[in-house]
Amino acid sequence: MVRPTMEDVAARAGVSRALVSLVMRGSPKVSDQRRAAVLKAAEELGYSPHAMARSLASRTSHVLGVMVSDLHNAFFAEVVDGLDAVAAEQGFELIINTGGRSPTRERRALRSLLSFRPAGLVLLSPVVPAADIAQAADHTPVVLVARSSRLSTVDTVNDDGERGIGLAVDHLVSLGHKRIAHLDGGGGTQAAPRRRGYLTAMASHGLPPRVVGSEYTDAGGARAVQGLLDDLPTAIISCNDFNAIGAISALEEAGFRVPHDVSVVGYDNTSLAALRHVSLTTVDQPRNEFGRLAAGALLQRVRGERDEPVRHLLHPSLVVRTTTAPPVRPA
Template identity: 70%
Template sequence: MGRPTMEDVARRAGVSRALVSLVMRNSPQVSPGRREAVLQAAAELGYAPHAMARSLASHTSTVLGVLVSDLHNAFFAEVVDGLDAAARAAGFELVFNTGCRDAAREQKAVASLLSFRPAGVALLGPVVPAATIATAAATCPVVLVARTVRSTAVDLVNDDGRTGSALAVDHLAALGHTAIAHFDGGAGSQAAPRRRGYQEAMSRHGLEALVVPSEYTDTAGARSTRELLAARPAPTAIVAANDYNAVGVIAALEEAGLRVPEDVSVVGYDNTGLAAMHHVGLTTVHQPAVDMGRLAAEALIARVRGGGSPVHRLLQPSLVVRSTTAPPRACGFTASTAR
């Protein structure tokens, strides 16, 4: 037996195909009794209407496209949790694509999503040029998560990276650290405000900043740590680009015979599930990822339904202290030797 059709559902429920179509579009014109009969028949037959087919037939899409910049980063998985829950509650479904943190691949991924003629698109941490985002926004409503652009046509949902990095520096300075390095997120989204927050906080504490080039991956964290240790004595603390970068930092420090936090304290960013694992116990800056996803979906759906002007939401981070930070020992370079 082939895949059940709308006609099969109509015959089983004893109604017209047109009425089944109204039920599948969640039309308020159908009585509760007939709606129940159609849904019961659909469940018995295992009928599931194709979202894209419904959209094309009705000229009203119930699909939201989602670009996930990095499938390996659990932060984005948590954003998707919030996005998906809010979208489904509003009757929308999600279609995903990724560009693996590569601008050219992300441009193709965005074009692919737009080819589905979605009601709107959510871009999570994209590294595509602003022009690509503007082109997408001219086609349908667009929301950015963990990325900022100067546009009045795009919804933005971010955490305050400047404040987040400052929280990390303030915590380490309160413990007595003066030699605090920052591993930069490179061209990754939100790297600039986190770097700026670190530099401003170091200046406020009268400390000399040391920004080490890196990326939002564990391999980059390990590589940058090895390069740093080859060039100078270890700092007493490192503010990593994110949690995954911090895991690489810790691995490379231990490889070099340095203990965390006895010799070097490490702070991550994002507060992913990885950071909370008992054997990791990473002190980190918490981004409310699930809330960010929910707010992104709500903003996008409001725009789809004619809800007016785009919104720019900036959520406040918080510090979660675990076991990778402690007062410094009398070792490592000092602020006066940093350059």
């Protein structure tokens, strides 16, 4: 259970500890003969370098810390895939932990990550106050994904929610819809730009807006629809996919068919939306790209290539499935 150290390898190979260090770091200035001897000894002992000792001694880190606010949400998994790809490519490793959407746990997670002295930090949709983020950013480069910030020390990567909802509105209008309601995400993370996008797009088409208060859950979507039943629009744009699925259930329970009687559009293109049983028309965020850009921005900071903040605002795209169709009822 006690792991061998460089000293052990050096003794076994009959060389100095420094030489073993050179071999482990792949230095070219080691003779082939010694290199082979060292590698052989390392192999025999089952030696592997001690990352912490290494980074302590070298005063550098090849670790990026990733704080995922909610591990239950597959959204983040794809962002992590993007991060991982870029990090691996550039010789960095990821350590992840999670805040469970609670500021307390999240702050703990942040402290834990920072205690490993990572080269940089990626925060995925954090819920901690900006002050905590600013404090972290004092010590190490930070990039925020799915959360905006005015801090000049942090970079951000977000989707253009205003534009995303605009795509949904345009799609429905082009199908012939005029009475289009928006189920609003309330105080949720990206609710405001989405609502704004809805209002702007409706106005640009000269249509009267109709915003209904709701939330990011399927129960919320169902409830909102129940309030719409007396005066049903021909199309509904939900604040996210869960909400849309709740809306669809409530519509079907009330005897309406989707998309025949009402078209429904979601947001996020979660894996749910792709299920054939759901097959939801929705707005897709380039999640993998989020991760890639976040890693890229972070590594620029890590290498000291940039000082001014970067604000990535990515273009969402509409994925048309089978919950939208031209209206059949009088518009």
